[in-house]
Amino acid sequence: MSVQTEQPAKDRGLYLPFLAPVYERLDPLAFLALRVATGLLLVPHGAQKLFGWFGGGGIAGTAGWLESVGYQAPTVLALLIGLVEFVGGLLIAFGLLTRPAAAATAVFMAFAVSFHLGNGFFWTARGYEYPILWGLAAAFFAIKGAGAYSIDKKIGREI
Template identity: 55%
Template sequence: MNSRTADLSAPRPIVPVLAPLWQGLAPLAPLLVRVVTGALLIPHGAQKLFGWFGGYGLEGTGQYFASIGFEPGIVFAALVGLLEFFGGIALILGLLTRPVAAAVVVFMAVAFTIHLPNGYAWNSAGFEMPLFWGLMALAVLFQGGGRFSLDRVIGREV
């Protein structure tokens, strides 16, 4: 092995003085992804369930779901709202992390197909956000609850 291929797994830091900082913070990355994913799902669930944050509540959201072929619309609105609101809380806590993340991945895959005809950009109801949140949930699914989770505290994880 020559010197150019000797150790490809250990990149040299551009700013060596920061290396200990990045190494110390790296274990927090999965926690950050899990907590932010959960926290940003909660308001969407609150819109659907309670009409908060400019949402339409169960009735209005149910009408929308029915209009795009999900019947009975109110049932789908409730399921998605519950997943986003209480699933978001569960992700923040790291409780039932993988099952919740898997449900979010499935939901976002469906949302992706609904938004696909609108193109990419989120501000034109495109698929950008369902793709992003689906990938974040997939990362959480792969990682699990991690070191800082109720799954770890109770000693059980799916």
């Protein structure tokens, strides 16, 4: 049984078929840009939780907040969340161990979505808009892998 792969741009029924070579050339670069942005936008949030940078509370502040909203083992949870965002973000950005890092991020973001559901959709009201966006981006890389321009691809191994 063969697995159907993505069709080349020229075979996709494009409205403007002359753009097919442009799309084919830009495809791996778009993949790279989204992966790097996804990873690097997570890093400062992890730095807030782990180190107290960028106005964050560090482990103690994050753990205190988690405890105040009823979570058990708040210090362990604060450390795990910080590591997923900081280390996981760097791994995603560099394209190293991308699938497991992105899967961990997607799971954490599902947790974050559930926490923010009561605030509605919009992030301006601390709703679930932001975590669902990054959770879906992370899920994409957990499923698709790092792409052509990645350390995973360079070493020829991925999980």
